[in-house]
Amino acid sequence: MILLAAGLLNRILGFVPRIALPRMIGAEGVGLIQLVFPFTIVMLTLIAGGIPLAVAKLVAEADSRGDNRSVGTILRVSVALSLAVSLFAAAICFLLSDLISTRIMTDARVHTAFLTMIPVLPLVAVSSVWRGYFQGKQNMIPTALSQTTETLFRIAATLLFAWLFLPFGLEYAAAGAVLGMVLGELAGLVVLWLQLRKDRVKPPNDTPRVKASRIDESPLKAILHTAIPVTGSKMIGSLSYLLESILTVRSLVVAGVAAAGATAQYGALQGMVIPLLLLPGALTYSLAVSLVPSLSEAASRGDWVTIHARLHQSMRLAVVTGAPFVVLMGLLAGPICTLLYGDDSMADMLRWLAPLAVFLYMQAPLQAALQALNRPGTALFNTFAGAAVKLALIIQLATKPQFGIVGAIIAIGVNMILVTLLHWISVARLTGFRMHPLDFLKVLLAMIVMSAVALWIWNHDLLGVDGLNLAVSALLATVVYLLLLVALRLIDRHDVTRIGRFFRPRGPS
Structure with a gap:
């Protein structure tokens, strides 16, 4: 609930620079900023891709045993590891900045923005470890506060410095926007540091020594055991996205689409349609993050009843909240x-992919479950298999004139389904977990009724203004959907009780 609220707030705030920045520095200036992002994402994936999850998992396991010595060791070793790797990567980026900006990013004007980006590497490295620590302690408030603070400072600083540096040219305006992002990360890091001071790890002598564990014997090895496969899995996703962009545009050109048209079609798909499909990602992210320490703690006790209950709860929430x-x-x-883009030419793409998005919403909790249960390698293989099939289908289908961009849409849809099913099969084999088919039938019934309500309100055009009709249709249909969830007992008194406990002040532990 805490991460969901923060995620939704951050996504709403994120629209501010998306609207204001292009009006300030134009599409060309935004393009210079965008050129910095792909390489930055790859570097951040290498630096902090899997370490936060490993920290959350190991801290949860140690904390469940009351082993504060191991908790402190994990935190110190992980910070040292992340900081060392990030500083090394920052030095490489600085030394090779000319080569990277001219050859990899293809536009020498991005050099200043790229140099400005480099300080973000150690900042993200440390903040990600601290967030993993708090998540392992199952305290989501510091993460939510830091994310919201980072977003607010990033928005203000990005727009301010882009405006201040604009008189010096687009190159410096883009660098100013990147500087705003760096300052946002710094603000989020300060919030985490203040929270860490309040929740300082107890000195080893304060807690009785517990039985030696894998963490005590080799903390670095324990961290790398989880972090490396998770980082590999995320790298597959990043590289898959890069290759997807290259192969899709080239395949459309082979199919007879002009180069500009191919770029426009792919831009509509990845820049407009996919972000809409990912809107419920705030919930699936919060589920995945909170599921890792919860399952890790239960697994360390051999509590399979709790593991099954948590899996069922997270999967049910993912489906129920993604359905509307x-x-x-x-x-x-x-x-x-x-309403959003002033153009409905990409509506068919959204219409085709929307029914498959429910698989995407289930994917994050399932992947988190595999990682929490010491199967990050399985998640890595499943992600790789899905990416390989997607890229192969793009080459096979998008190059044919009768398919074109639809071939890419089919490939993306198959990837969503395949990876989710592979994760599901892996989790079922590992835990014996089974979803209740009746829950899916209830959700389907609620979706059908919700669909009828939404279409009836929209088709009758009660308010005469498309924007208002859309808002009323969505709102009333969602209200009907929620009432049906209660009537069908997909939301029960236990869920309401948990939410009530969340809002009540906590007593001393």
Whole structure:
């Protein structure tokens, strides 16, 4: 709930620079900023891809045993490791900045922005470890506070420095925007540091020594055991996205689409449609983050009843909360795209992918479960298999004139389904976990009724203004959906009780 609230707030705030920055520095200036991002994402994945999750998992296991000595050791070793790797990467980036900006990013004007980006590497490295620590302690408030603070400072600083540096040219305006992002990360790091001071790890002598564990014997090895496969899995995703962008545009050109048209079609798909599908990602992210320490703690006790309960709870929440987005994006794709982008040419893409998005929403909790249960290598293989199939299908289908961009959409949809099913099979084999089919039937029934309500309100055009009709259709249909969830007992008194406990002040432990 805490991470969900912060995630939704950050996503809403994130629209501010998306709207204001292009108006300030234009599409060309935004393009210079965007050129910095792909390489930065790859570097951050290498530096902090899997360490935060490893920290969360190991801290949860040690904390469940009351082993404060191991908790402190994990935190110190992980910070030292992340900081060392990030400083080494920053030095390499600085020394090779000319080569990277001219050859890899293809535009020498991005050099200043790239240099400005380098300090973000150690900042993210340390903050990610501290967030992993708090998540392992199952305290999501510091993470939520730091993310929200980072977003607010980033928005203000990005717009301010882009405006201040604009008179010196687009190159410096783009660098100013990147500087704002760096300052946002610094602000988030300060919040985490202040929270860490309040929740300082107890000195080893304060806690009785517990039985030696894998963490005590080799903390670095324990961290790398989880971090390396998770980093590999994320790297596959990053490289897959890079190759997807290259192969899709080239395949469309082979299919007879002009180069500019191919770029525009892929831009509509990845820049407009996919972000809409990822809107419920705030919830799936919060589920995945909170699931890792919860399952790790239960697994360390051999508590399979709790593991099954947590898995069922997270999967049910992922499906139940993602379903209304699927309905609205599938049925009202045209008016949604027109309202947001002033153009409904990409509505068919959204309409085709929306029904498959439910698999995407289930994917994050399942992957988190594999990582929490010491199967990060399995998650890595499943992700790799899905990426390979997706890229192969893009080459096979998008190059054919009868498919074109639809071939890329089919490939992305198959990837969503395949990776989710592979994760599901892996989790089922590992834990014996089974979903209740009746839950899916209940959600499907609620979606059908919600669809009828949304279409009836939209088609009757009660308010005469498309934007208002869309808002009323979505709101009333969602209210009906929630009432049906209660009536069908997909939301029960236990869920309400948990939410009530969340809002009540906590007593001393």
